[in-house]
Amino acid sequence: MSKSKSGSTSALKEIVQKSQHGNLMGVNPTYLKLFRYVSYFLFVGLIAILPNLVNGLQLRLATLASIWFVATMGLQVLMGQAGLVSIGQAAFVGVGAYTAAILATKHGFSFLLTIPIGGLSGVILAIIVGFPTLKLRGHYLAIASIGVGQIILVLMVNWRAVTNGMDGITSIIRPVESSRVYFYICVAIGLAIAAALYSLRNTPVGLAFTALRTDETAAGAMGISVAWHYLIAFMISGFCAGVAGGLFAYNEGFISPYGFDLGQSIVLLTMIIIGGLRHISGALVGAILLVFLPPNLEFLGSSYMVIYGIAVLLVILFAPDGAAGAILKIRDKFLRKISRTSGEASNE
Amino acid sequence: MGVWDGVNLGMDITLRQVQDFLQVLTNGVAAGAVYALVAVSFILVYKAVGIVNFAAGEIVAVGGYVGVVLANILGLPLVLSLLICIVLMSFFGYGFQFVVYRPLKGKSFLIIAISTLATGIILANGIQLIFGPAPRRLEPLLANPTVDIKGVFISVPNLIIIFISILTLIGIKFLFAKTRLGFQMMSTAQDPEMAKLLGINTDKMVSITFMLSFAIAGLVGFLIAPVLYLVPTMGLGIALKGFAAAIIGGFGEVNGAIVGGLSIGILEILFARYLSSSFQSLLIFLVVLGFLYFRPEGIFNREIGQKV
Numbered sequence: 001m002s003k004s005k006s007g008s009t010s011a012l013k014e015i016v017q018k019s020q021h022g023n024l025m026g027v028n029p030t031y032l033k034l035f036r037y038v039s040y041f042l043f044v045g046l047i048a049i050l051p052n053l054v055n056g057l058q059l060r061l062a063t064l065a066s067i068w069f070v071a072t073m074g075l076q077v078l079m080g081q082a083g084l085v086s087i088g089q090a091a092f093v094g095v096g097a098y099t100a101a102i103l104a105t106k107h108g109f110s111f112l113l114t115i116p117i118g119g120l121s122g123v124i125l126a127i128i129v130g131f132p133t134l135k136l137r138g139h140y141l142a143i144a145s146i147g148v149g150q151i152i153l154v155l156m157v158n159w160r161a162v163t164n165g166m167d168g169i170t171s172i173i174r175p176v177e178s179s180r181v182y183f184y185i186c187v188a189i190g191l192a193i194a195a196a197l198y199s200l201r202n203t204p205v206g207l208a209f210t211a212l213r214t215d216e217t218a219a220g221a222m223g224i225s226v227a228w229h230y231l232i233a234f235m236i237s238g239f240c241a242g243v244a245g246g247l248f249a250y251n252e253g254f255i256s257p258y259g260f261d262l263g264q265s266i267v268l269l270t271m272i273i274i275g276g277l278r279h280i281s282g283a284l285v286g287a288i289l290l291v292f293l294p295p296n297l298e299f300l301g302s303s304y305m306v307i308y309g310i311a312v313l314l315v316i317l318f319a320p321d322g323a324a325g326a327i328l329k330i331r332d333k334f335l336r337k338i339s340r341t342s343g344e345a346s347n348e
Numbered sequence: 349m350g351v352w353d354g355v356n357l358g359m360d361i362t363l364r365q366v367q368d369f370l371q372v373l374t375n376g377v378a379a380g381a382v383y384a385l386v387a388v389s390f391i392l393v394y395k396a397v398g399i400v401n402f403a404a405g406e407i408v409a410v411g412g413y414v415g416v417v418l419a420n421i422l423g424l425p426l427v428l429s430l431l432i433c434i435v436l437m438s439f440f441g442y443g444f445q446f447v448v449y450r451p452l453k454g455k456s457f458l459i460i461a462i463s464t465l466a467t468g469i470i471l472a473n474g475i476q477l478i479f480g481p482a483p484r485r486l487e488p489l490l491a492n493p494t495v496d497i498k499g500v501f502i503s504v505p506n507l508i509i510i511f512i513s514i515l516t517l518i519g520i521k522f523l524f525a526k527t528r529l530g531f532q533m534m535s536t537a538q539d540p541e542m543a544k545l546l547g548i549n550t551d552k553m554v555s556i557t558f559m560l561s562f563a564i565a566g567l568v569g570f571l572i573a574p575v576l577y578l579v580p581t582m583g584l585g586i587a588l589k590g591f592a593a594a595i596i597g598g599f600g601e602v603n604g605a606i607v608g609g610l611s612i613g614i615l616e617i618l619f620a621r622y623l624s625s626s627f628q629s630l631l632i633f634l635v636v637l638g639f640l641y642f643r644p645e646g647i648f649n650r651e652i653g654q655k656v
Contacts, residue, residue, distance in 0.1 A: 085458055087465070132641035139400035140599075142461055143591045144640055147633040150588065158626040262584060266469065273462055306477060309470035316463045317451055 027332065028339040035335060047187050051180040059179055060251075065291040066186040067247045070193055072271045072283035074240030077197060080277040081206065082233035083213030085142040088149030089268045092122045092238050094156060094260030096245025101169045101255055102162065111175035115189070115246040122242025125152075126234040134227050134234075149265055156257040168256025172249050186247050190284075193240060197280055200236075209233060270312050276322025285323045363499075370500045372621045373614065378506035378575075380613020381513035382568055386590030387597065387605035388520060389564040395600055396537040396557040397449055399460045403468035405587025406475075407444075407562060411437050411569025412578045413475055416484050433570050434563045441562025442555055449558070468583060476580035486573035493574075505574045512571060516564065520602060533557055588629075589616075592636045598646020607647060 051059055071093050078084050096118035103109040103117060133144045156163050163169070176182050200206045208229045211219035220226045249255050267290060275286020294304055315322055321329075390404040401407075414436055418429035448463045493504045524530040535543040536553035544550050568586075576582070593612050597604020612632060620628040639646070 079458060083456070083458065085461060132637055136640055136644065139394075139457065139461065140595070140640060140644065142400070142402070143588075143595065144637060146588060146591075147636050151630055151633045151637075154627060154630045158630075266465065269462070269465070277458075305473035306470055309466045309468075309473065312466035313447070313463055313470070316459055316466065320459060 027335045028342065031335050031339055035331065051183060056179065059183055061291050061295065063179070063183045063186050063251055065287045066183070066190045067244050067251060068268065068271060068291060069190045069284050069287040070247065071241050071244035072268055072275070072287050073193060073197060073280060074237035075268060075272045076277065076280055076283045077209070077240075078233050078237040079272065080279070080282070081201070081209040081213065082230060084230060084233060086145045086237065087142055087262070087265050087269060088145035089237070089241055090260045090262070090264035091149040091152035092125055092241030093245040093248065093264070094152060094257070095125050096122045096242030097249040097255050097260070098156065098163060098169070098245070099242070100246030101172045101249040104172055105169060111250065115243055118246030119239045119243040122238035122240070122245070123235045126238030127231070130231045130234040134230055146262065149262055153257055153261055156260065163257075166256060168254060170254045172253050172255070174250050174253070182251065186251070189243065189247065193243070194280055197236075205229065205232060270308055273312050274315050274322055276324030278321055279324040279328065282322050282324035285327070289323065367499045371502065372617055374502050374506055376614035376617035377610065378509045378613070379617060380610035381510050382572055382609070383589045383593040383612050384606045384609025385513055385516060385564055385568045386586055387593040387609055388517070388602055389561045389568070390590065391594055391600055391602065391605055392557050392561045396533065396554055399449060399464065402461060402464040402587070403471060403583075404565065404590055405583030405585070406468040406471035407437070407440075407565040407583075408569040408586050409475060409578065409580065409583040410440070410471055411566030412486070412573040413479060413484065413569070414566065415570040415573045416486055416578065419486055430567070430570050433566050437566025438559035438563040441558040441560075444562065445555065445558045449554075472580050472583055479580065481580060483577035483579050485577050486570070503575070509571045509575070512567070516567065517602070517606060524602070529556070589632065592632055595636050596639050596647055601646065604646050
């Protein structure tokens, strides 16, 4: 009995892994491992020397990219893994940012406390929002998420006693003087969350997300608690957004409702779509692209939002796996090629 | 004497309050009629092909700007511009389906929703690119566009909005209740396979639905252009109210959309007038969330099920 259960789990795992990691047929696992370690090493090395290579503005953008990476990872879990739609992620970021900023400026909490509490505020909001919206699917949920985003925005603008209205909250002081160290802190938090989410994918919860996304009815019939897992996905997404909000508040030193409106929600959505909905690395690629491209597209003037829209449309129509999907495809091709050539070499 | 003063004053205020209330109420009905039309415009598409058009508000905005170009910049007469606007918008609807519906047939909800969202972004920012961020306005019909009915001042554009909305809604009800085309569209929406087997050209019906939906959206844009100032980002607010109206009405019923639109319009304007204008949109979304939670089937308690 227990054996057959574990057997079916491992079969499911295999299917899931195939869908998560692309087609690795004919790839020598040693090469894959080697490739991974080399790329991790290169990535960490690049992060370590990046502050030396770029100027202050670019370092600020890099920090911002790592912050949006955290928020977008939440969307990846919610949309890419569990298959739910949220067009209100920026509101969760905003709640995290305001929580952290108010605790830091008015109550003197330290950075080590405000960031986790910011994340927690995202979780609490996710629970509050999740309960009434959990039984909603598809367009109902999408509209509800816009509605929730607007409610939060109205509160930010009009609940002046707490949020200081359109004036926002000023003089949020970074825990570290050096912007270089703050960049490292943001990247470290991002990578820690990414590692946690990677390992989550092969736990029963992660597998349940995939099952729910593929066929909710069948997954429910197999005994997966639909509402509970959707709530978990919401909570993870809210946590990521809340943490990102806290980091954002410290990074900017000043927050106002402007940064957390529907437009920002759509930008976050765009990040994960262009980066690649199916991959956690898609959140990274998307965040980097959408933080670094706009300042470089200034020659387009205000039309760059049109370009955003067209880019999203093209990606959805022609490359639904996004940039990360394309990169992984090239990697697999490369690995298959060297696996084949090395196989031939050893045969001779 | 002092006592009578107080009573007179009291009655005076009461009369003024009643007049004021009626004025506010007409504005609410006009706004509600607009929301109802917006809701109907995307419910048609939703029922026919099962996609929710998140660009619905931007399409209304495009209609308004087309109206501005025709009536203000080209200087055509208003009625003629309205007709041209509706025709152009229905062509736009015909083209729209080839971008976000036909290539994505059978894809998941998420993909289609995002593609309509992206289209909305393109439209809103395209408008901004062409017309700039400054507000535009269709020049009003009359110099003093209000009529005085026993001290209640009612704006003529609002009356026109209410009148044309009623006509349009009657027309739509007639289309689906009495005409062959309406029946064919309905059967395509209900069961495309079966409709096809019965010899209905379902592709054509879907095209007509898109055209009708966009024509209504264009009409709405044109109607509100003299009342509201047009800005490129106006679509969002309109779409959200339309969605809210549709949700209250049970998402998929024309009658429900009318009731939903009117209740939102009236509720919102009364709340803004008598309680708080800054928390006005909060109220609407709380009502919508309440409906989603307690009565997702809408105000008329229509049974909804999910296809497996």
